[in-house]
Amino acid sequence: MRSLKEIYEKVCAEIWFYSKDEAREIAFLLLQKLWGITRTDILVGETDRDAGSLEFYIERINQGEPVQYILGEAWFMNRHFEVNPSVLIPRPETEEMVTRVSSLSPKTILDLGTGCGCIAVTLALEIPDARVYAIDISEHALATAENNARAHQAQVTFAHANMLDFKNPFDTDTFDLIISNPPYVKENEKPEMRKNVLDFEPHLALFVPNQDPLVFYRHIAETGFRHLAPRGSIWVEINSYLGEETAGVFRDRGYRHVKLLKDFFGKERFLEIKK
Numbered sequence: 001m002r003s004l005k006e007i008y009e010k011v012c013a014e015i016w017f018y019s020k021d022e023a024r025e026i027a028f029l030l031l032q033k034l035w036g037i038t039r040t041d042i043l044v045g046e047t048d049r050d051a052g053s054l055e056f057y058i059e060r061i062n063q064g065e066p067v068q069y070i071l072g073e074a075w076f077m078n079r080h081f082e083v084n085p086s087v088l089i090p091r092p093e094t095e096e097m098v099t100r101v102s103s104l105s106p107k108t109i110l111d112l113g114t115g116c117g118c119i120a121v122t123l124a125l126e127i128p129d130a131r132v133y134a135i136d137i138s139e140h141a142l143a144t145a146e147n148n149a150r151a152h153q154a155q156v157t158f159a160h161a162n163m164l165d166f167k168n169p170f171d172t173d174t175f176d177l178i179i180s181n182p183p184y185v186k187e188n189e190k191p192e193m194r195k196n197v198l199d200f201e202p203h204l205a206l207f208v209p210n211q212d213p214l215v216f217y218r219h220i221a222e223t224g225f226r227h228l229a230p231r232g233s234i235w236v237e238i239n240s241y242l243g244e245e246t247a248g249v250f251r252d253r254g255y256r257h258v259k260l261l262k263d264f265f266g267k268e269r270f271l272e273i274k275k
Contacts, residue, residue, distance in 0.1 A: 100235070243268030
């Protein structure tokens with residue numbers, strides 16, 4: 001028998017791709033998922049398992065592959081969500097946006113570009129009286145989102161649709177909340193990005209052309225003008241480098257309330273928009 005703490009420290013030391021703090025969290029996620037251990041087990045537990053069985057996963061991690069894809073799951077607002085290379089890995093900033101809108105109690109919600117479905121599924125669970133609708137252009141992403149809705153027993157209506165040419169496929173024509181975390185990273189920002197994002201996460205959900213970085217926001221603004229309920233609101237996550245420019249898209253379209261909001265890192269990360 002070997003102490004789990006000894007194995008844990010060995011795994012941490014072998015993960016060199018990330019910082020020490022990140023390596024410690026990733027090592028725990030591996031042991032939690034693959035061996036079913038808890039943090040308490042690491043402190044006092046023992047095992048007769050072979051630590052060599054973890055080498056395959058450690059090698060993939062050190063090649064930059066996100067641990068969430070390796071394990072097939074990610075946490076979002078204290079819930080597990082299936083993830084794979086067809087969808088972005090949920091980010092803490094998106095959790096913050098969902099937390100903010102959960103208090104609005106909308107009756108109808110439209111999620112544009114749902115990805116793994118973490119926004120739509122979470123809002124369906126947090127606001128059980130709401131009718132939640134979600135679209136994505138990727139059929140693989142939609143399949144993942146549908147799996148997550150089933151796993152959490154969340155009532156979400158999904159449709160395969162393009163947010164750049166939105167033709168409403170749903171049984172309601174107006175929505176109290178339209179929410180989106182669209183692609184917003186400019187192509188020329190690629191050198192700033194980490195290998196684990198750039199080489200593994202779907203570029204379709206990440207990048208926009210340098211010459212037209214706000215293309216998705218213009219179409220969200222148009223969709224809102226057609227389908228936002230009179231007292232409804234639009235919430236979008238944005239590129240922190242383009243806060244005022246993104247807000248200008250909605251002001252130019254005629255929205256009277258456009259408010260830039262900062263995330264917990266102090267970056268301009270969200271827009272709250274009303275007609």
